Amino acid sequence: MLTKKQLDLLEFIHTRMQRDGVPPSFDEMKEALDLRSKSGIHRLITALEERGFIRRLAHRARALEIVKLPDSLEHKTGFTPRVIEGERPDKTPANAMPVESSGAIELPVMGRIAAGVPIAAISEMSHNVSVPQSMVGAGEHYALEVKGDSMIDAGINDGDVVIIRETATADNGEIVVALVEDEEATLKRYRRSGNTIALEAANPAYETRLFRDDQVKVQGRLVGLIRTY
Secondary structure: OOOHHHHHHHHHHHHHHHHHOOOOOHHHHHHHOOOOOHHHHHHHHHHHHHOOOEEEOOOOOOOEEEOOOOHHHHHHHOOOOOOOOOOOOOOOOOOOOOHHHOOEEEEEEEEEEEOOOOEEOOOOOOEEEEEEHHHHOOOOEEEEEEEOOOOHHHOOOOOOEEEEEOOOOOOOOOEEEEEEOOOEEEEEEEEEEOOEEEEEOOOOOOOOEEEEHHHEEEEEEEEEEEOOO
């Protein structure tokens, strides 16, 4: 059984998806439900996901999908789950590759990385994880298990495994592994302005942290994510 707020949010998301083809933003959800912060929306979405009404999708902007609606909303909105099959192409695309031959590689999981308050710097390998070859591309890579929820608006949840390409540089807006004062490792969005580096969370509950450029070392850039349900 859903609470009134959960039901209101589900109906709002469904209505906007029917109209626009994409879910509303967290700010739009907050305003529609007259909540003071987006953290309340996060709690409602988590509750809806746990009850099987919505699904969060990795690597997608506004990554929400409605799985089902309660009877009261199905009758009201005419929602019917459906499968979109599409048409089979006349011939196989030139660059297509069978899934079984696409290959996978083993990457070391170098411990846990904080997506929240920074934790001790990562240094030891705990185990390996298999990832698709197409996810990593050129360069050296490693994996980290995420601890915390500060990057949840970027689709990165507590317990996810992030795939990191080793690099000492980053462009503004990229999500990086940052080593702060050689002691703390954290996963944040990187922004540089002059001699100041901002490490931004993707959760309104966490403040942006500002450092001198000599206090932060980029140790890698996010290129992929693995989630286990």
